[in-house]
Amino acid sequence: MAAVPDRGYVTIDTEECKGCGLCLEACPPRCLEFEPELNAYGVRPARYLGRGCTGCGICFYACPEPGAITVYRVAPPPKSAGTATGEASHAPAL
Amino acid sequence: MSDYQVVQSKSPVFYNRYERKSELQHQTHYCSGCGHGIAHKLVAEALSDMGLQDRTIFVSPVGCSVFAYYYFDVGNVQAAHGRTPAVATALKRARPESIVIAYQGDGDLAAIGTAEILHAANRGEKFTVFFVNNAIYGMTGGQMAPTTLVGQTSTTTPWGRRPSNEGFPLHMAELIATLEAPVYVERVALCDNKNIMRARKAVRKAIELQRDGVGFSFVEILSPCPTIWKMTPNEARQWVADKMVPVFPVSVFRDRKPPAIENGGPRQISVIELLGLGEFSPAVEEPVAPRSGRRNLTIKIAGFGGQGVLLLGQVLAEIGLREGLEVSWLPSYGPEMRSGSAHCHVCLSTEPVGSPLVEHPDVLMAMNEISLRKFAPQVVSGGVVIYNRDALPADFAVRQVRVSCVPASELADQLGAAKAANMVMLGALIELTHVLPREQALAVLETTLHDGALLEIDRRAIDAGIDFVRKAAVPAA
Ligand SMILES: Cc1ncc(C[n+]2csc(CCOP(=O)(O)OP(=O)(O)O)c2C)c(N)n1
Numbered sequence: 001m002a003a004v005p006d007r008g009y010v011t012i013d014t015e016e017c018k019g020c021g022l023c024l025e026a027c028p029p030r031c032l033e034f035e036p037e038l039n040a041y042g043v044r045p046a047r048y049l050g051r052g053c054t055g056c057g058i059c060f061y062a063c064p065e066p067g068a069i070t071v072y073r074v075a076p077p078p079k080s081a082g083t084a085t086g087e088a089s090h091a092p093a094l
Numbered sequence: 095m096s097d098y099q100v101v102q103s104k105s106p107v108f109y110n111r112y113e114r115k116s117e118l119q120h121q122t123h124y125c126s127g128c129g130h131g132i133a134h135k136l137v138a139e140a141l142s143d144m145g146l147q148d149r150t151i152f153v154s155p156v157g158c159s160v161f162a163y164y165y166f167d168v169g170n171v172q173a174a175h176g177r178t179p180a181v182a183t184a185l186k187r188a189r190p191e192s193i194v195i196a197y198q199g200d201g202d203l204a205a206i207g208t209a210e211i212l213h214a215a216n217r218g219e220k221f222t223v224f225f226v227n228n229a230i231y232g233m234t235g236g237q238m239a240p241t242t243l244v245g246q247t248s249t250t251t252p253w254g255r256r257p258s259n260e261g262f263p264l265h266m267a268e269l270i271a272t273l274e275a276p277v278y279v280e281r282v283a284l285c286d287n288k289n290i291m292r293a294r295k296a297v298r299k300a301i302e303l304q305r306d307g308v309g310f311s312f313v314e315i316l317s318p319c320p321t322i323w324k325m326t327p328n329e330a331r332q333w334v335a336d337k338m339v340p341v342f343p344v345s346v347f348r349d350r351k352p353p354a355i356e357n358g359g360p361r362q363i364s365v366i367e368l369l370g371l372g373e374f375s376p377a378v379e380e381p382v383a384p385r386s387g388r389r390n391l392t393i394k395i396a397g398f399g400g401q402g403v404l405l406l407g408q409v410l411a412e413i414g415l416r417e418g419l420e421v422s423w424l425p426s427y428g429p430e431m432r433s434g435s436a437h438c439h440v441c442l443s444t445e446p447v448g449s450p451l452v453e454h455p456d457v458l459m460a461m462n463e464i465s466l467r468k469f470a471p472q473v474v475s476g477g478v479v480i481y482n483r484d485a486l487p488a489d490f491a492v493r494q495v496r497v498s499c500v501p502a503s504e505l506a507d508q509l510g511a512a513k514a515a516n517m518v519m520l521g522a523l524i525e526l527t528h529v530l531p532r533e534q535a536l537a538v539l540e541t542t543l544h545d546g547a548l549l550e551i552d553r554r555a556i557d558a559g560i561d562f563v564r565k566a567a568v569p570a571a
C-alpha cells in the first residue's frame with residue numbers, strides 16, 4: 001500500500017542550528033521537532049519528523065541562521081518551471 | 095519516487111564559512127532566536143535574486159550587527175557608532191553605481207546617530223537603510239534605547255521607562271516620513287510568518303528603488319532580542335506582536351516619486367580635478383620605476399606637540415606618493431595627547447598597505463628623550479633610530495638597531511629656524527635609508543609652502559641633516 005509522497009522535505013544542519021525552536025512553531029503542518037541529543041554546542045537542534053512537509057519554506061524564513069535549514073519541494077512539471085515575475089526564489093504565499 | 099529540488103537554502107551572498115573564531119565559523123555570532131539573522135537573510139536573498147551581490151557595499155554599524163561583514167560576501171565597511179548614514183552618503187556619492195546598504199540598530203540610529211540619519215534622509219541620499227528596532231541596546235547588555243517602550247525595564251530604567259523622566263519612544267519611521275525627500279518608508283515586524291513575508295517584500299522593494307536610482311529608502315524592522323528581554327525565542331517573537339506593534343504600527347508611511355528638484359544634483363567630477371591637482375597627476379598615476387634597493391619602510395615619528403611631528407609624517411607620505419609608492423599616514427591620538435606629546439605612523443610600500451598602524455617600525459624618528467625611551471624598544475632588529483640629540487642618554491642602550499644621533503634642534507637653531515628641526519630629521523632619514531630622494535622632498539615642499547623664504551630654510555635644513563649624517567659616517571681620524 002504505497003503512501004502518497006509528501007510534497008517536500010527539509011534538512012537541518014545540526015551544527016549550525018542553535019535550537020531556538022522558532023521553526024517548530026512556524027511550521028504549519030508541525031513536522032519539526034527537537035532532537036533528543038545535544039549537539040556539540042550543547043543545544044538540541046531541530047530535526048524533521050520525516051513526514052508531513054509541504055515544502056512551503058516558512059521555516060526557512062523563521063530561522064535566523066543563514067544555512068541551518070534547506071527546503072526541498074517536488075519538482076514542478078517542466079511547463080510551469082520559472083516565473084514571469086523574475087523572482088527567482090519561491091516565497092511562501094501568505 | 096518523486097524528484098525534489100531545493101527551494102530554499104543558504105544564500106550565495108553569505109560566505110561559505112565565516113572568518114571568525116575558529117570553532118564557530120559555520121554559525122553567526124547572534125543569540126539563538128535573534129531577529130538580526132532573519133533580517134540578514136532577507137537582505138541577502140534580495141541581493142542575490144536581483145543579481146546585485148557584486149555591486150553592493152554593506153555598511154555595518156556598532157551594535158550586535160557590528161560583525162555583519164563576517165557574513166555578507168559583498169563590499170564591507172564598518173562605521174563608527176551612529177555614523178553609518180554619513181559613511182553610506184560618502185560611498186554612494188563616490189560610487190553612484192554601487193548598491194549601498196546602511197544597516198543600523200535602534201541605539202545606533204535613534205540615539206547617538208539621530209543627526210546622521212535625519213540629515214541623510216532629508217538630503218534624499220540614494221541608499222537604503224535597514225533599521226533594526228529591538229527596543230533596547232543589545233550589545234552593551236540592555237540599556238534603555240530611544241525606542242524602549244513606556245514601562246519597559248532595562249538596566250538604566252530598572253523601574254520601567256517613565257515618560258516624565260526618559261521621554262516617549264521615538265517613532266523613527268514616522269519622523270522620517272515627515273521629510274520631503276525620502277521616497278519609501280515602511281515599518282515591518284519579524285513577529286510571525288505573515289509579517290516576516292511582508293518584511294521580505296519591503297526589503298526587496300527598498301533595494302529595488304535604490305537599484306533604479308529613485309531615492310532614499312528606509313525600512314524599520316521590529317525585531318526580537320530574546321536574550322536581553324529575558325524570554326524564549328518564541329516568547330520574544332510574540333512580544334514583538336503584542337507589545338511593540340501597538341506602539342510602532344506596521345505600515346507604509348511613504349511610497350512616492352521623489353520631489354522634483356530644480357537644477358539636478360551636484361556635478362560629478364574626479365577628486366584630482368576638484369582639487370585642481372591636474373599638473374601632479376602624471377606623478378601620481380604613472381608608476382615610477384622602482385629605484386634600486388629597498389623601498390618598503392615603516393616609520394614612527396614621535397615628539398612633543400609643536401615639533402612638527404605630524405607634519406613631517408604628512409610630508410613623508412606625500413613624497414612617497416609622488417614616488418609611486420603606496421603610503422599611509424596615521425596620527426596617534428592616544429591618552430598621551432594630554433601630556434602634549436604626539437606621534438604618527440607612516441608606511442611606504444611597493445604593495446598596498448594593509449594596516450596603517452606601525453607597531454614595530456623600521457625607523458623611529460625620536461624628537462625627544464621620552465619618545466626615545468618609549469618607542470626605541472619597538473624598533474625591528476636591524477632598524478634605525480634617529481634621535482634628536484648628539485648622544486644617547488648615558489643610561490640608555492638599544493640592541494640590534496642602528497642609532498644615529500642627529501642634533502636636529504641645534505642644527506635648526508643655527509639656521510635661525512628652530513621650527514625646521516623636523517626638516518633636519520627628514521634630511522637625516524633621506525641619507526640613512528636612501529628610500530626617498532632629496533629632489534622629491536624639495537618638490538613636495540615647493541608645492542606646499544608658498545613662502546620662498548620658508549622654502550629656502552627648509553631646503554637648508556634638509557641639507558644640514560644630510561650633511562650631518564654623511565660626516566658622521568666618516569670615521570673620525
Ligand atoms: C561612540 C560609542 N559610544 C558607545 C559605544 C557603546 N555601544 C556599543 S553598542 C551600543 C548600542 C547598540 O545598540 P543598538 O544600536 O540598539 O544595537 P543592538 O546591539 O541592539 O543590535 C553602544 C552604546 C560605542 N561602541 N561607541
Ligand code: SF4
Nearest residue numbers: 017018020021023063
Ligand atoms: S529556527 Fe533555525 S536555529 Fe532555530 S531551531 Fe529551527 S533550524 Fe535551529
Ligand code: SF4
Nearest residue numbers: 124125128158232319
Ligand atoms: S543581544 Fe539581542 S540583538 Fe544582540 S544578538 Fe542577542 S538577541 Fe540579537
